[in-house]
Amino acid sequence: MITRSNFPLSKYAYGHLIGARATASSLREQVEVALAQGQEIVFDFSGVDATQSFIDELIGVLILSNGPEILDRLVFKSCSDNARAVIEFVAADRCDQFVKIHSH
Amino acid sequence: MEATADVVVNASRLCFVDPFGMALLGATFHTIRNQGRSVQICGLSAEMGGYLERMDVFEGIELVDCAPMPMQRHNRGDSLVELTRLGARRDVDEASFRLAHAVVGHIPGINPDEPPDEMTGYTAFERLVEPVQYALNELLENALTHAKGHGFPDACVWVASQYYPRKGMIQLAVVDDGCGFLASLRNHPALRRESHIDAIFTALMPRISCNRDLGLSSESVNQGVGLTTTFRIAEQAGGRLVIASGDAIHDTVGRSYQLTEDNFWQGVAVAMECRRDRLPDIRFRDLLPPLDAQPVRRLRFE
Ligand SMILES: Nc1ncnc2c1ncn2[C@@H]1O[C@H](COP(=O)(O)OP(=O)(O)O)[C@@H](O)[C@H]1O
Numbered sequence: 001m002i003t004r005s006n007f008p009l010s011k012y013a014y015g016h017l018i019g020a021r022a023t024a025s026s027l028r029e030q031v032e033v034a035l036a037q038g039q040e041i042v043f044d045f046s047g048v049d050a051t052q053s054f055i056d057e058l059i060g061v062l063i064l065s066n067g068p069e070i071l072d073r074l075v076f077k078s079c080s081d082n083a084r085a086v087i088e089f090v091a092a093d094r095c096d097q098f099v100k101i102h103s104h
Numbered sequence: 105m106e107a108t109a110d111v112v113v114n115a116s117r118l119c120f121v122d123p124f125g126m127a128l129l130g131a132t133f134h135t136i137r138n139q140g141r142s143v144q145i146c147g148l149s150a151e152m153g154g155y156l157e158r159m160d161v162f163e164g165i166e167l168v169d170c171a172p173m174p175m176q177r178h179n180r181g182d183s184l185v186e187l188t189r190l191g192a193r194r195d196v197d198e199a200s201f202r203l204a205h206a207v208v209g210h211i212p213g214i215n216p217d218e219p220p221d222e223m224t225g226y227t228a229f230e231r232l233v234e235p236v237q238y239a240l241n242e243l244l245e246n247a248l249t250h251a252k253g254h255g256f257p258d259a260c261v262w263v264a265s266q267y268y269p270r271k272g273m274i275q276l277a278v279v280d281d282g283c284g285f286l287a288s289l290r291n292h293p294a295l296r297r298e299s300h301i302d303a304i305f306t307a308l309m310p311r312i313s314c315n316r317d318l319g320l321s322s323e324s325v326n327q328g329v330g331l332t333t334t335f336r337i338a339e340q341a342g343g344r345l346v347i348a349s350g351d352a353i354h355d356t357v358g359r360s361y362q363l364t365e366d367n368f369w370q371g372v373a374v375a376m377e378c379r380r381d382r383l384p385d386i387r388f389r390d391l392l393p394p395l396d397a398q399p400v401r402r403l404r405f406e
């Protein structure tokens with residue numbers, strides 16, 4: 001069975017928003033360790049929204065470095081409409097970019 | 105203004121300064137002092153002096169023939185936010201939160217301490233704060249990353265803001281003394297002409313970034329939608345952005361023009377205006393540019 005690694009995001013929020021890229025890059029390093037161990041990642045968005053910069057630094061960069069397949073191993077839990085909109089935008093945009101780069 | 109001389113400012117006719125002016129003044133005074141020159145301000149009215157003093161605009165500045173008076177706080181409630189200077193990326197999150205809170209301030213009929221809505225987990229106050237915090241996050245992040253490139257490692261950013269109760273408008277100003285849009289985007293294929301005004305227009309376009317396509321060898325990647333999103337927040341809240349960089353100014357609901365000779369802003373200066381009552385209606389989905397392509401992968405939401 002694939003084990004799941006849970007990342008509650010609310011502790012990184014100021015008020016309800018997680019904003020800065022720098023916050024995401026340190027978090028991504030922990031995510032990369034768990035991914036390398038074969039785990040699935042659960043991002044728990046309970047009570048938080050995130051900027052596009054934050055989501056891009058966390059998920060956009062994972063897509064650019066591993067390809068869109070990485071999304072099969074990421075779970076987005078308890079997202080608000082706002083968080084979901086940003087995740088969908090970043091994922092689609094970076095997948096599209098990845099495919100274009102690698103089709104040349 | 106000779107670059108070696110001390111500076112004397114005659115402020116006897118100064119009767120109004122908005123946050124944009126305040127941030128530009130703060131940044132200018134800082135530059136002059138860093139060049140080892142002193143700044144003197146004379147003839148300032150007691151009211152203006154008291155106001156600017158309260159806003160911390162006069163750090164290290166000598167006031168001559170002026171009588172600053174302490175501002176009466178209750179005049180403007182807690183919508184007053186002092187001029188703030190930041191120099192490091194790690195401060196972006198905290199500063200955006202604190203400043204957004206401060207400027208949204210006290211709204212009659214809305215209690216910041218009320219219990220949150222059970223469905224959303226947000227209070228009415230938090231709904232007002234979030235779009236402002238979002239915009240500040242993007243603008244400060246830009247000023248503490250892009251602005252420090254191309255030979256400006258010590259660039260700083262100044263933030264000022266004010267709520268104008270009679271108009272119901274919030275104004276935020278984020279001003280840096282860094283490299284400016286043109287230096288950052290000079291080699292970008294989307295830049296049609298090598299001018300400051302074209303660089304402003306280019307930066308506002310979605311998916312334009314100085315390092316969107318560099319790949320992972322560079323220190324970081326960007327997506328190029330931060331300014332677009334910030335502009336949409338202002339627009340959806342019935343407001344606008346005014347952006348100055350180099351010899352150009354662009355007003356998103358007005359005109360754009362080149363400044364006359366000798367007038368030049370080294371860096372990027374952004375003022376954002378929005379109606380406070382429109383902020384709670386903003387949805388992130390409406391801020392992001394449309395997607396070029398269908399998602400290639402199903403996302404796993406739980
Ligand atoms: N304060 C600034 N100083 C210099 N260049 C800037 C500044 N803000 C933005 N830019 C330029 O405009 C581009 C677009 O900004 P933005 O829309 O926020 O996208 P991103 O930050 O994701 O690249 C940046 O990539 C950069 O080249």
Ligand SMILES: [Mg+2]
Binds near residue numbers: 242245246329
């Ligand atoms: Mg940006």
